[in-house]
Amino acid sequence: MTPEEKYELFEKHCSQELSINEKARLDKLIKDDVVKKELQVYKELHVHLDTNFNTENQKAALAKNLKKVGDSYFAKKLAEKETKQEVKKEIKHGVKEEIFEEPVKKSKVIKLPSWAYAIAASVAIVFGVYFFSQGNPTYNNFVSIPELSITERGSAEESIKNAETAFNTKNYAKAEEYLTELLSEDEKNAEYQFYYGISLLEQDKYAKASRAFTKLQQGNSAYKYKALWFEALNKLKQKNYDQCAALLHKLPKEAEDYDQAQKLLEKLD
Amino acid sequence: MGNTKLHTDQKYIEALLQNDTVILNEIYEKFAPKVIGYIKKNSGDESRAQDIIQETLVTVYNQAKEKGLQLTCPFDAYFFLLCKRRWLNEIKKSSSNKVTINEEVVSMDDESVRFADETELFNAKHELFTEMFDQLGKACKELLKVTFTIKSMEEVAQKLGQSYAYVRKKKSLCIGQLTELVQNAPQFNQIKNLL
Numbered sequence: 001m002t003p004e005e006k007y008e009l010f011e012k013h014c015s016q017e018l019s020i021n022e023k024a025r026l027d028k029l030i031k032d033d034v035v036k037k038e039l040q041v042y043k044e045l046h047v048h049l050d051t052n053f054n055t056e057n058q059k060a061a062l063a064k065n066l067k068k069v070g071d072s073y074f075a076k077k078l079a080e081k082e083t084k085q086e087v088k089k090e091i092k093h094g095v096k097e098e099i100f101e102e103p104v105k106k107s108k109v110i111k112l113p114s115w116a117y118a119i120a121a122s123v124a125i126v127f128g129v130y131f132f133s134q135g136n137p138t139y140n141n142f143v144s145i146p147e148l149s150i151t152e153r154g155s156a157e158e159s160i161k162n163a164e165t166a167f168n169t170k171n172y173a174k175a176e177e178y179l180t181e182l183l184s185e186d187e188k189n190a191e192y193q194f195y196y197g198i199s200l201l202e203q204d205k206y207a208k209a210s211r212a213f214t215k216l217q218q219g220n221s222a223y224k225y226k227a228l229w230f231e232a233l234n235k236l237k238q239k240n241y242d243q244c245a246a247l248l249h250k251l252p253k254e255a256e257d258y259d260q261a262q263k264l265l266e267k268l269d
Numbered sequence: 270m271g272n273t274k275l276h277t278d279q280k281y282i283e284a285l286l287q288n289d290t291v292i293l294n295e296i297y298e299k300f301a302p303k304v305i306g307y308i309k310k311n312s313g314d315e316s317r318a319q320d321i322i323q324e325t326l327v328t329v330y331n332q333a334k335e336k337g338l339q340l341t342c343p344f345d346a347y348f349f350l351l352c353k354r355r356w357l358n359e360i361k362k363s364s365s366n367k368v369t370i371n372e373e374v375v376s377m378d379d380e381s382v383r384f385a386d387e388t389e390l391f392n393a394k395h396e397l398f399t400e401m402f403d404q405l406g407k408a409c410k411e412l413l414k415v416t417f418t419i420k421s422m423e424e425v426a427q428k429l430g431q432s433y434a435y436v437r438k439k440k441s442l443c444i445g446q447l448t449e450l451v452q453n454a455p456q457f458n459q460i461k462n463l464l
Contacts, residue, residue: 045451074316
């Protein structure tokens with residue numbers, strides 16, 4: 001048998017296309033340990049190539065996201081370290097000034113114990129956070145939930161009607177249930193996916209919503225950019241402003257929500 | 270791995286598969302500090318640590334995607350061990366000088382070590398396969414890409430203007446050539462047992 005014939009048998013074995021005769025030939029062939037091992041490697045390569053070619057995009061998206069998550073984690077870590085050092089510095093300065101001023105003014109100075117400075121600092125931080133958060137945009141300012149209308153597609157299937165009613169009456173838990181059912185029969189349906197994501201987001205099921213929106217973003221449906229916009233709103237709802245802004249920047253000009261996104265970006269700055 | 274019960278930390282594996290930002294954040298919050306600490310203690314810095322963490326997570330993803338990794342041990346020890354070994358490899362590669370390693374006493378159960386070993390072997394195999402694929406000729410690379418991304422071979426045949434049997438034969442020859450390349454590579458001995 002030539003190597004060509006052997007590899008063709010291997011290939012047919014992997015794609016389950018062996019005839020009975022060919023299977024018998026292959027069985028005979030792999031009685032030889034060397035050939036058996038070779039088939040094993042061939043099979044492994046087959047799986048490897050299949051997985052790699054079909055997950056290239058997904059893997060690139062993960063790497064990109066990991067970089068982003070990593071960057072923000074390390075930046076946050078650095079910021080925390082700096083804040084700690086600054087608070088320490090301030091406390092030191094404060095104490096020094098007190099001591100310095102004492103002999104000049106000869107007035108009575110109440111020396112504060114060091115913990116008092118810590119309290120003062122925390123009060124300042126609380127105030128800061130309070131006033132700062134006043135200015136932050138919220139999910140409710142920006143979200144506008146589209147209406148779900150799918151029954152007109154000719155079929156008056158019960159679950160479709162139910163999903164539509166539940167969603168449009170803001171009963172998102174029920175809507176999630178019905179849409180899950182619809183998706184189990186038609187998992188690639190982008191419209192179901194999209195409204196399913198919103199139903200989850202409205203129930204604060206952030207991670208699950210994220211998954212639904214991310215899937216849509218990777219696809220090529222009409223909901224690709226809608227999903228990106230809602231994923232940004234998902235981050236906004238979680239007060240994850242950096243990630244929200246990063247997603248908004250990805251929204252192209254031709255997207256329907258581009259103008260809203262720019263407004264939101266302005267507020268986030 | 271039989272019927273042993275899945276660990277609740279399997280959620281981190283799922284998060285990698287789903288690219289779930291919230292849980293990926295949690296991975297960094299929970300597991301990065303220990304890795305950063307170790308790398309800094311062993312002549313590295315934070316930016317190197319970030320790379321090591323990211324590369325390790327991608328490796329875990331690869332294994333999960335191709336082999337369906339099912340974690341029956343905590344993610345913590347498993348992940349730390351993988352990052353640590355990756356870092357040690359890196360400093361071994363980059364410096365001809367002897368490096369002193371500040372070993373931390375971290376208790377490792379056998380299960381975590383077993384999982385880390387498996388992932389490491391998988392990764393060695395993955396790298397070897399990728400490297401050998403690069404050595405294939407352009408025609409083979411393209412043919413393989415087309416035949417694996419378009420699922421129906423009839424469609425592929427039509428696209429290439431060839432018969433189905435011809436395309437399948439070509440495909441088998443390309444993978445056959447790749448098989449030979451892999452088996453003849455010096456690294457093959459290390460991963461043989463995994464196959």
